Amino acid sequence: MKTADLLARYDGRVPRYTSYPTAPHFSGAVGAQTYEGWLDGLDPTAPLSLYIHVPFCDRLCLYCGCNTSVVRQEAPKRDYAQLLGREISMLADRLGGRAQVSHVHWGGGTPTSLPNDCLTSIMDLIRKRFILRTDAEIAIEIDPTSFTADKCDAIILMGVNRASLGVQDFDPAVQAAIGRMQSFEQTAACADLLRGGGISALNLDLIYGLPLQTIASVTRTAQQALALAAGRIAVFGYAHVPWMKRHQALIAEASLPDTLARFAQLNAIAHVLSQAGGYVPVGLDHYARPDDALAVALQEKSLHRCFQGYTTDAAPALIGIGASSIGSLPQGYAQNETRVPAYAAAINAGKFAIARGVVLTSDDKLRRAVIEKIMCDLDVDLIAMAASFGANPAGLLHDAARLVMFQQDGLVQWNGRRLQVTPAGRPFVRNVAALFDAYLRMDEAAPRHAQAV
């Protein structure tokens, strides 16, 4: 089948499956009380993963889909840091201070926009109130244009050992169209600063599908990205959701590449990264050097998917801290109040700020595992998976009947129990996962996700 026909067939709006059920299915039925019960029920010997959200930036990029806003004054940032500290203390009180932490991820927004002493004192508090494993990964997202030597000193003090640098595109015309000026030299200087400080595990983020991007321009960006020699590169398709992110309306829809052009751009970037760079494709949108832990986890089939994308972190509970953060616990998902004032009101009243979430049913848990395997390994044995949950595979096999079309199109191999996404099927892996999403049919009337490719 021709690429254009394939894209027309599979161009539905499907989730990226960083959770299952996905966030639009969270409801107010999960609140602080349910969350406290979940915390009490955690296995005290299992490690925890912490995600800390900082919803502030020094600039607002027009394409941005993150929960953030531009804040320049120091006072609200200090107030927010205090709230993070209170929430961490509340969690430690609830968990009895015995919990081991194997992973801390600072995301945003731009976490380094907090004052340096706030960043270091929050990490000190985590060390004081939890048992931070000596081999813990401590990761932080960085905007290279606002990353200075003093910021670097602060994150070294924090014990950060992985940094993720937002790039998106190096072409000045594209940068002007998306309101994000950032030279290659600035980005390289940021990588050098980090490496000089001993932080050598680096990730880069690129985006395709942005205004004015062409195959030639994204190829140049990917080649420049290679020169930065990061261990991991994420390649996201631009998610244009102006009904959720109003500032994206400043990007004219007519200036966006169409689906066919997006697909060609993705292929061009993938070609540079894998052929010239030797990177291994990981799941939907990541590339890793063959010796990177992410590529090793892929080989060992121990890769996981979380709200931040692909991870080697196997902790059974991810605790979200800060406004809008989402926790993923064995019992379900719990999201904090999205807006800072509502989050602050709850934390200042000594309550967890959970606004919504979802309790996982046994069917959700099974489907979550199937979808995670498809998104990570591109390979799942449905009968074995159902058996590992003590479940009847009938529901999954019923859904798998719709794989026939994917098989005819060369996107999967399917033998009646095991499905394997083919290399040609990788860009459509979300569509394959969506076959097992029991909630998706409810969504069909009102598409709420960005396009599949």
Ligand SMILES: C[S@@+](CC[C@H](N)C(=O)[O-])C[C@H]1O[C@@H](n2cnc3c(N)ncnc32)[C@H](O)[C@@H]1O
């Ligand atoms: C929190 S930001 C990264 C750190 C820092 N704030 C920066 O921009 O450099 C996370 C990443 O999400 C991606 N992103 C943001 N909005 C997006 C969108 N609408 N579509 C696809 N990717 C997006 C970008 O690649 C961005 O680097």
Ligand code: SF4
């Ligand atoms: S892309 Fe990064 S710097 Fe730009 S607005 Fe989003 S979070 Fe802030």
